[in-house]
Amino acid sequence: LAILGTPITLLFGPVATFNVQLFLMPVLSALAMVYALREIVNRPLARIIGGLVWGFSPFVLSCLNTGWTNIGFVFFPPLLISIVLDVLLFHRRSSFRNGLFAGILIALQLTIGSEMVASTFFILALYGGPVLLVALARSHQFRHRLLDDLWPLARGGIAPTLLVSLPVVLFALLGPARLRNWVWDPWVLKIGGLHSLSVLVGPTLNSTNPFLL
Secondary structure, X not given: OOOOOHHHHHHHOHHHHHHHHHHHHHHHHHHHHHHXXXXXXXXXXXXXXHHHHHHOOHXXXXXXXXXXXXXXXXOHXXXXXXXXXXXXXXXXXXXXXXXXXXXXXXXXXXXXXXXHHHHHHHHHHHHHHHHHHHHHHHOHHHHHHHHHHHHHHHHHHHHHHHHHHHHHHHHHHHOOOOOOOOOOOHHHOOOOOOHHHHHHHHHHHOOOOOOXX
């Protein structure tokens, strides 16, 4: 995001770049959902409503309020799901192109923030995994077609993903800003009934924690 906003930063300063990012956060997220819904929703108005609900969801608005641009751009989940649906159902693009698009998309999202990648794959595995297993067990043709598509998908997706993700991971683990110890205060880990609520609220009522405003 910082690299893409460099021209604005050079011309108008970092505050202007940040404001542009906040403006684009719900807009790009909504447009991504509208694009993803084109395969399964026929009516344009319904797609627009779905995009607005997604782009201006409480999650996005919360990130907009707190300035979390690294996780507030939620274009990744609908676009990835659109690729998955094309691989499994529609077959409008070749497996190699789908893998290439998925790799570029994952690489782009990793440069913005890895949280969205992890949460999207977790949700896909949690809800889509059982459905996929049932389909594989019940349809011999579907199983063979998916196995035939795996290698072209991997060929298209591995290169762009590794090209971007490997430097990011190495910088996070070995770079100058890497974590050398536990960063959370002990009260974050405390659990135990209603007492945990008082533990979490307690530090916010005094100024002992320098990370709390």
